[in-house]
Amino acid sequence: MNTLRLGDQVPSFSAKDQDGNTINLSDYKGKKLIVFFYPRANTPGCTAEACNLRDNYAELQAQGYELLGVSEDSQRKQSNFRKKFDFPFPLLADEDHTVIDAFGVWGPKKFMGREFDGIHRKTFVINEEGNISKVIDKVNTKDHAAQLLDG
Numbered sequence: 001m002n003t004l005r006l007g008d009q010v011p012s013f014s015a016k017d018q019d020g021n022t023i024n025l026s027d028y029k030g031k032k033l034i035v036f037f038y039p040r041a042n043t044p045g046c047t048a049e050a051c052n053l054r055d056n057y058a059e060l061q062a063q064g065y066e067l068l069g070v071s072e073d074s075q076r077k078q079s080n081f082r083k084k085f086d087f088p089f090p091l092l093a094d095e096d097h098t099v100i101d102a103f104g105v106w107g108p109k110k111f112m113g114r115e116f117d118g119i120h121r122k123t124f125v126i127n128e129e130g131n132i133s134k135v136i137d138k139v140n141t142k143d144h145a146a147q148l149l150d151g
Contacts, residue, residue, distance in 0.1 A: 001107030004124060008132045011102045015070075017090040018078035023068065029130065034060065034067045034148060036123040036139075037105045041073045041081035041091070045121070049141040054087050056145030063149065068092060070099050071119060123148070 004010065014024040036053065038046040050069060053060070060067065067089035073081070078091040092099055100106050100119060109118045121141075125134035125148065136147050 001104055001120070003104035003120075003122070004102075004132050004135070006132055006135055010124075010126050010130050010132065013099045013102045015092045015094050015099050016075060017092055018075055018082050020075060021090075023090055023092060025130065028066055028126070030128050031066050032064045032128060032133075033126040034065050034123060035070060035099075035103070035126065036067070036144070037070050037100065037103065037119050038121055039071060039119045041071055041077045042084070045141045046071070047081075047085065049121070049139060049144050050081075050087060051085055052142060052144045053089070054085065056149070057088050059149060060145060065125075065148070070094050072097065072100060 010025060012025045014022050017023050038049055040046055053067060069089060069091040072094055074095060075093040078093045082091050094100050097106060103124060105120045105122050107117060107120060109116060109120065121139045123136040123139055124132055127133040140147055
C-alpha cells in the first residue's frame, strides 16, 4: 500500500458520483478539499462518520472546505446512502479503484480475526495547490469533523 503523505501532490483523477456525474480533481482547483475514504456505505462506522461530517458541513464550508466521500460501492448504493442520510456532498462510486489506488488506501486489513484486502478508513485534506496538507489515519467516526477543524 503506497499511501499519499503530507506534502504529496495528489494525482489527477476522475470518477462517477452517486448520480453518474463525473467528478474530477481539477473541479476543486484553488479550493481546499477533504477526501474521506470509507469501507462500505450504510454500515455503522461509515454512517456515523458521514453523518458527523454532514452535521458539521456548514462549519467545514465556512472554513473553505469542499467534501468528497469515496468507497468502492456502486452508484446505486452511494445514491441510496446519500438520500437516506441527506448528505450535502458527493459520494464517489469508485468501483474500479481509480481514486482508491491514486491515494493508496487499498490493502491488507484485519477484522474479527479475518485478514482480507479492503479500503482503509483515511481522510486527506488537500490544499488549494493540490497538495496533501493533512492525513488522518485514525479516524474517529463519531467526531470526525473535530479532527478536521482542530488545527
